[in-house]
Amino acid sequence: MSLIELKKISRSYTMGERSFYAVHDIDLQLNEGEFVVILGPSGAGKSTLLNILGGMDSPTEGDFLFDGENIAKYKDNELTDYRAWNVGVVFQFYNLIPTLTAYENVALMKDVRAHSSKKSVWNKGEIEVMRPEEAIEKVGLKERMHHFPSQLSGGEQQRISIARAIAKNPRLLLCDEPTGALDTNTGNEILKLLQDLSRKEGRTVVMVTHNDSFAEIADRVIRVKNARIESDEKAKPLQV
């Protein structure tokens, strides 16, 4: 069974008297352990798709099954639980909390789990939050973990952002243009890290980017254009 199944998913917005679809009629299945890259130009709908996958936004039409559970009609607090137990997000601009150190930013995940509903359908008793040191060690920044974000370089901040995302052992890791704010070399390092997390740890990683060259590192490349899936191809990924 697929981890994720989207059936006729649409998301429409209304601006004034005009309505438009950000994503329209999307059918998609994603399997556990896949490294998927969603490609497309600005405004194509890839971020909306990512937001729906991450439970940060709800579709206006269609069904969204995650591990067999339809979350399309979830209410706000149910979506919060879904995010808390299943999803890790890596942002383009890292989005670290500036007033917390690298360590504290990662340790925040313990709070997320502590505050989330223990009766949630997603609480299967087997997923534990990683120790912050362990997550930071995985991204190779142990020696800088007590620095504040402003004391770290862009690449380092993004590593911490990844550490934060993986700390709660999510079943789905979503990356929104994770190298968009980084130089090429640093960007490649981050991609390598994400690829390793998928390959070695079997995590499902979905990365959104407009950079075509990243298609080479994915197991699967989904191209989005004008709110629809233009193509969905299995790729033979290259090692970064």
Place this chain on the structure above:
Amino acid sequence: MLFRNMLRNLWKNKVQFFSIFIMSFLGLFVFVGMDSEVAGFTAAEDAFYTKCALADIWVQGKDFSSDDVRKVLDIEGVEKAERRISLKGKAVLPDREADLYLNFIEGNEISCLSPVSGKTYMPGSKGLWLDYNFAEKNGINTGDSVKLKYEGKEFDTVLMGTVRHPEYVYFLQDTASMMPDYGFYGAAWMDVSEYPGEDAAFNELVLDVYGIDNENALSKSEKDIKKALDPKIKDALEDDSLAVLDKDDNLSYQTFRAEMDQHKGMSFMFPVVFMIISILGIITTMTRLTKRQRTEIGTLKALGFSKNVITLHYISYGFFLSLFGSVLGAVAGHKYIVDLVLNMMKKTYLIPGAKGQLTSSGIFVITASVAISSLVSFLSCRKELKYPPAETLKPEAPKLIKPSWFEKRRFWQSLGFATQWNFRDVRRNKIRTGMGIVGVAGCTMLMLTAFGCLDSIEFITDWMYGELNTASYQIIMKEDATYEETYEYARKYKGQLLEITGADFEAGDIRKSGSVTVLEKGSLMHFQGDAFEHQFLTEKGIAMSKKMAESLGIEKGDFVRWHLTGDDKWQKDRVMQIYANPGTQGISMFREVYEEHEYDFEPLMILTNVDPKDELKDDDLVTGVQDTKEMMRSMDQMKEMMYMMMAIFISGAVILGVVVLYNQGILSFVEKSREMATLKVLGFKTGKIREILQFQNLWITVAGVILGIPFGRLLLRGIMADMPESMDYRAVIFLPSYLYAVLGTVILSAAVSFFLSARVKDIDMVEALKGIE
């Protein structure tokens, strides 16, 4: 981690958050201070009155026999009764003769003496007991011989001890005095067996009654007991003219109660003012914080934090700040304000053992302050919290602002850049500007009230002794002086004759005690209306003082029933005129009107401008000569209290002004730093940019001052209205005080503005413009 995040955010925005903290602190500082003082003082009063069994009812108006006491004791509800002789006499001191209230008592079970030093009085004891203030200030010690004078009779006695007395918690030298000056005059107690002469007339009966206790103010049921007993006492003693008085008619009891009510009222005013500023502070700070942290909120949501957890996180800013501010304010207020106020009050109200006492009101106000702050924090940040994370993660769409009516007018173009820029800035930041205006208004209000308090006291002194009573001296005749004898003195000293007698007044169900002032035509006693306009006292009937008319619910043209204490005849008169008098409340009339009521004019007071002091020093017919200057001196103590009040108000004003303006300025500065950097890049000089900033501050200051003046007047009026019923104090603010308050506010505002605008030169153009990323 979110808690740590909050602590670091608090530190990062310390100026804004400190202002919220300090407002909560100040509100509770003053509230708990005054509330504890009122509670502690009232508890001490209750304990003192209970210990000394303060009388429940006083009956005056005849010579009470022991048979009368028995008759009164037979009335159901009367527990105890005692007779006494209360007179005004003198203590002959080495340098002067001091006024002394002489009390010859038969027992010590009702309104009993509370010993301070020396022996304890027992019925039948020999010797004298003096109020401790009088003994101490005049250097009279236990065992000393004291010469007393009463109605020409001089007698020597020995001081046995010093005491406090529940009916002398607050007492004035005479009806014309407005403030106590203990030690200058005093009170004394002796056993009735010590009375000099054979003509002892027991002129007062004090009763202890079932169902009236000495705690708290008189309840309705306690008032009803007195009301029911009144006719029974008159029936039993077969005298309708008796004055039956309860504690509310007692100057000492009533003045203290009124003072406590005044303090209670003022104590609530402070948290309200500071809470308003605090609320504005929370709104501006939290709205900006959550706006700035929009992405952070989105991130937290995306990471899996629920809306409730994030909401609680932002509510906790207001919650913790107001909690710590309030609790620390309460502790500090209880520790510092209480002693400050109590020490001052103890000089006026002679109640022993008063200590600050925390009440549940403090906890209530702390809870209210924390709840309001938390609610306001919630309301300020809920906008950023209501959208899904996908929305919150995106930058906010710019607000669409349409040009205002002003901006569409032709004259708009002719306004300078600074005006246009500031106008738009104010329009776009209404709450921030509102906070500045309210802060400045509060500052002006407190300063104006502070100066107004002093003005009002000075005004009362001038009004009383400069306009209403223009005599420099008052000759007090002995009670046995005949009219002819008194008239001779008046003629000799070109004086005006005056008779002041105690009386009861009735209108509908309301009954009040006061005095009847009867005067002969002359040029030393004057009358003024409510607006201080000169009035000629009506020759056709009686005139009533404004405060008495208000207490009785009477207007000009209405009827009032009145009778003199000690007289059984009730009179009914139409009130022909209402006049204002700060001290004596009651009715006034000319001698001719008085005599039409079939009373004899028996003046015992002569007002004069001719100094009779030396000539009348040992005159057999004269009790004493009072110098107006000495009476004005008693107002000094009140001034001293007002100075302290002023210090509290002005400190409050300065803290309020500085904190709010600085907070407002910093917020405005931070938000405008990019714009200012742009102006700098465009070539504006630092001085010009500073000028623009100061210009806006000037607008806020002017608006605040204009708003603060009426509120200051209102506050002062409130304070003066809380004065006891027997005093008609007016809220008066002299022109210089307006100038001081306005200048004080403007200087404070200018200093803060100058200090803040100095930061313009530190703006790094490159950094400020880079900050947009």
